[in-house]
Amino acid sequence: xxxxxxxxxxxxxxxxxxxxxxxxxxxxxxxxxxxxxxxxxxxxxxxxxxxxxxxxxxxxxxxxxxxxxxxxxxxxxxxxxxxxxxxxxxxxxxxxxxxxxxxxxxxxxxxxxxxxxxxxxxxxxxxxxxxxxxxxxxxxxxxxxxxxxxxxxxxxxxxxxxxxxxxxxxxxxxxxxxxxxxxxxxxxxxxxxxxxxxxxxxxxxxxxxxxxxxxxxxxxxxxxxxxxxxxxxxxxxxxxxxxxxxxxxxxxxxxxxxxxxxxxxxxxxxxxxxxxxxxxxxxxx
Numbered sequence: 001x002x003x004x005x006x007x008x009x010x011x012x013x014x015x016x017x018x019x020x021x022x023x024x025x026x027x028x029x030x031x032x033x034x035x036x037x038x039x040x041x042x043x044x045x046x047x048x049x050x051x052x053x054x055x056x057x058x059x060x061x062x063x064x065x066x067x068x069x070x071x072x073x074x075x076x077x078x079x080x081x082x083x084x085x086x087x088x089x090x091x092x093x094x095x096x097x098x099x100x101x102x103x104x105x106x107x108x109x110x111x112x113x114x115x116x117x118x119x120x121x122x123x124x125x126x127x128x129x130x131x132x133x134x135x136x137x138x139x140x141x142x143x144x145x146x147x148x149x150x151x152x153x154x155x156x157x158x159x160x161x162x163x164x165x166x167x168x169x170x171x172x173x174x175x176x177x178x179x180x181x182x183x184x185x186x187x188x189x190x191x192x193x194x195x196x197x198x199x200x201x202x203x204x205x206x207x208x209x210x211x212x213x214x215x216x217x218x219x220x221x222x223x224x225x226x227x228x229x230x231x232x233x234x235x236x237x238x239x240x241x242x243x244x245x246x247x248x249x250x251x252x253x254x255x256x257x258x259x260x261x262x263x264x265x266x267x268x269x270x271x272x273x274x275x276x277x278x279x280x281x282x283x284x285x
Contacts, residue, residue, distance in 0.1 A: 005063035008048035012089040012180050023202040064188035071178035075120050080183040089180035091159040095173040098146045115151035122155045125175050143167035205282035213257045214278040223271025230266045
């Protein structure tokens with residue numbers, strides 16, 4: 001049995017659930033709000049936990065695998081193997097001060113109070129730069145602390161920067177870049193490698209398929225080279241004979257969905273017809 005820990009709530013919980021469904025690890029009994037849920041795979045079960053607790057659950061073996069932010073792994077300093085960057089939940093942990101603050105560099109914060117939900121990362125960050133500070137641990141609304149006189153600066157997550165601007169804060173340094181990762185217990189990785197590799201591949205195939213479309217079209221042989229010249233693909237298009245006619249071939253290709261809009265007209269002009277555009281849920285190399 002493989003136990004996979006995923007967030008029970010938070011900004012990355014919904015994308016993770018969507019990823020699980022697309023990978024084929026359909027969750028069961030989720031409506032009953034259980035701590036542990038089954039999946040369609042009888043050898044995989046899901047443990048719901050707080051994102052900050054998942055690294056330690058995996059490190060101690062309470063779970064074999066986990067999905068959580070890289071920042072959570074760093075904050076808990078958990079001894080786990082980070083297997084796969086799932087490429088969502090991207091954000092930066094930044095050092096910020098009030099817009100009207102005279103501070104422009106970390107050296108000017110010597111002796112300052114720093115508010116954060118990430119005390120371990122923050123303490124290490126300042127220690128490595130030999131800047132002594134006082135860490136003020138907060139559980140939320142970190143952006144308000146400089147305006148309330150609680151802290152001189154903050155270390156907090158920022159994805160777009162809009163929240164910092166709204167709260168009249170200015171970034172003076174980048175502490176950490178983070179995204180959502182699949183992590184593994186080191187002992188489980190050795191003892192249950194085959195099953196873990198199976199789950200890894202299932203999740204990775206969904207990540208690879210993101211932003212890709214599958215194009216299918218019929219092309220007269222005389223126009224094939226012209227169509228191929230305008231058709232990008234991961235390894236070039238696949239060309240197959242059409243059973244009903246010797247003059248026609250079927251051309252298939254995987255392309256970036258951002259290019260589909262302009263590609264369709266270019267393909268039509270090159271001689272393609274009967275063009276189908278299909279979404280891709282999983283892609284395995």
